[in-house]
Ligand SMILES: Nc1ncnc2c1ncn2[C@@H]1O[C@H](COP(=O)(O)OP(=O)(O)OP(=O)(O)O)[C@@H](O)[C@H]1O
């Protein structure tokens with residue numbers, strides 16, 4: 001229970017991450033989950049959604065790179081995931097192109113009107129699916145279409161306002177290896193995923209760079225992707 005003046009938390013259910021964040025992500029935040037290829041972004045974001053379903057919070061996953069079917073076949077085989085979770089008001093997977101087509105935006109420039117329409121459709125989906133957790137994997141293709149930083153910033157601000165209305169907490173996946181772009185500057189939180197080579201082994205690491213509304217460790221942690229979920233270990237205790 002949040003104290004007066006303190007925001008409630010969306011406990012991700014990923015124990016190590018919740019410990020780093022002092023209980024979870026402040027509710028209705030937009031968190032950028034950024035990092036290079038194969039660092040575990042999709043796995044972590046998917047566990048966030050599945051843990052949400054288990055704790056009674058429906059989730060919505062918007063894919064931009066893979067089709068939902070391909071995404072499902074590539075999803076990590078968590079022991080706590082059940083295919084029966086893949087239903088409306090539990091966990092829904094939708095392709096961004098479908099959303100763009102349904103909004104009549106295919107082929108059009110991502111100008112102010114198109115961005116407002118896109119955010120309105122996403123906001124409607126969040127309400128229809130009763131989603132308390134949203135993942136867009138990845139946000140890069142959307143932002144790439146937007147030429148102007150002011151418009152990118154508007155997209156983030158409009159999405160943020162819509163998420164606040166629905167008390168929905170979002171992870172936006174990005175393949176950016178630095179967080180100095182507009183989406184990083186505007187996001188409430190940034191989690192950076194990275195690779196670290198130690199003794200000829202490529203470790204995966206995670207670091208919370210910022211998270212508005214909470215104090216948190218900025219240490220770098222080693223993460224292991226296992227069928228029991230994403231395990232988070234302090235770097236020095238990670239055998240390196
Ligand atoms: N449960 C698991 N146990 C072990 N390894 C796993 C598990 N889930 C995923 N992986 C491994 O994680 C890697 C891919 O992770 P993931 O797709 O989450 O990374 P990513 O950062 O999203 O990559 P990309 O940038 O290419 O989208 C693969 O090498 C895969 O074998």
Ligand SMILES: [Mg+2]
Pocket residue numbers: 041042043137
């Ligand atoms: Mg991925």
